[in-house]
Amino acid sequence: MLDAAIKALTQLFSRPFRTVLLKSAGLAVALLALLMIALYWFSAWLAAFGGAWAEGAIGSFVHGPLIVLGWVLAFALGFGLFAGAIFLMPAVSSFTASFFVDEISARVEREHYPADPPGVALSLPHAMVEGLKAAALGIVVYLCAAPFLLFAGFGAVIFFLAIAYVLGRQYFELVAMRFLPATQAKALRRIHRTRAFVGGLFIAAFVSIPILNLATPLFGTALMVHVYKRLAGAVPHGGR
Numbered sequence: 001m002l003d004a005a006i007k008a009l010t011q012l013f014s015r016p017f018r019t020v021l022l023k024s025a026g027l028a029v030a031l032l033a034l035l036m037i038a039l040y041w042f043s044a045w046l047a048a049f050g051g052a053w054a055e056g057a058i059g060s061f062v063h064g065p066l067i068v069l070g071w072v073l074a075f076a077l078g079f080g081l082f083a084g085a086i087f088l089m090p091a092v093s094s095f096t097a098s099f100f101v102d103e104i105s106a107r108v109e110r111e112h113y114p115a116d117p118p119g120v121a122l123s124l125p126h127a128m129v130e131g132l133k134a135a136a137l138g139i140v141v142y143l144c145a146a147p148f149l150l151f152a153g154f155g156a157v158i159f160f161l162a163i164a165y166v167l168g169r170q171y172f173e174l175v176a177m178r179f180l181p182a183t184q185a186k187a188l189r190r191i192h193r194t195r196a197f198v199g200g201l202f203i204a205a206f207v208s209i210p211i212l213n214l215a216t217p218l219f220g221t222a223l224m225v226h227v228y229k230r231l232a233g234a235v236p237h238g239g240r
Contacts, residue, residue, distance in 0.1 A: 001195070004226035005202045007112065008219050016107050017218060020100055025214035028096045035092075090163050090207050090216075091138040097217035098131025099124070101174045104221040113229055119178030127174065130182075134170035141166050160204055167207065168200020171220040175228050192231060199227050 011017060102121040109118055122130075141162045147155075169189060176185035189196050203220040207213045 001198050001202065001227070004199070004223050004230070007226055008108075008222035011108065011111065011222055012215060012218055016111075017104075020103055020107070021215055021218055024096055024100050024217045027099060028092050028214050028217075031092050031096065090167060090204070091135040093167070093207055093213070093216040093220070095128075095131040095135040097171065097174060097221060098127040098134075100217050101127060101221050102178065104218055105175055105178055105225050108222045108225040112226070116229070116232075119175075122174070122177055126177075126182075130174060130177070131170075134166065138163075138166040138170075160208070163207065164200035164204040165197060166200070167203040167216075167220060168196040168198070171203060171224040172196040172199065172227065175221060175224040179228070179232070188231070195227060195231070196224075199223055 013021070102119075105119055106121075109116065144162070172189050172192075173182075173185050176188055179185075180188065202223060203216065206219050207216045
């Protein structure tokens with residue numbers, strides 16, 4: 001697994017990957033920006049609605065304190081949006097990967113496995129559906145794991161392991177579906193769930209690094225191509 005991670009990192013910033021890196025990072029930034037804007041508008045509307053309701057229910061004398069409270073909430077909202085961007089990055093990565101899995105995988109296969117039969121590109125709608133499902137699963141898992149963050153170091157470990165599970169599952173299945181039908185790819189991931197999870201640990205560590213995590217789709221996909229190829233001897237090709 002360490003060898004696969006080193007190969008993925010080595011290829012990450014190579015010349016053939018730069019165009020994909022720019023496109024992937026640009027899409028991730030755009031998605032995060034849209035999500036943050038949507039969250040900001042919703043929070044602003046909720047604060048305005050709540051302030052108007054409080055003045056109407058309690059009286060106009062609370063107008064001054066509500067303004068002060070609004071400033072406090074604005075500061076908290078700014079911090080919350082920053083934390084939200086960090087929280088949402090793994091889910092955004094999962095969705096972004098669905099757009100580039102074939103381009104990245106094909107480049108890794110050509111460089112490291114030129115003698116092997118190439119994978120079959122997933123249709124974009126199929127890849128997007130898988131990416132959306134993984135992102136939704138990721139958000140649910142993260143929400144379940146988030147309360148454990150209240151328990152200091154223990155909570156951070158639980159949250160990290162949850163991210164590793166989701167990302168390992170997502171990237172392995174996307175790569176495997178280039179060679180196998182979706183049902184077989186998912187079954188293969190379940191059989192090798194430990195290896196997929198360990199790969200997810202490397203991806204989770206990568207996605208936790210600010211700025212560099214914009215390249216997570218490239219690193220995660222390249223890593224799982226190497227992981228899949230190590231299992232390919234026991235897997236019949238051409239099943240898709």
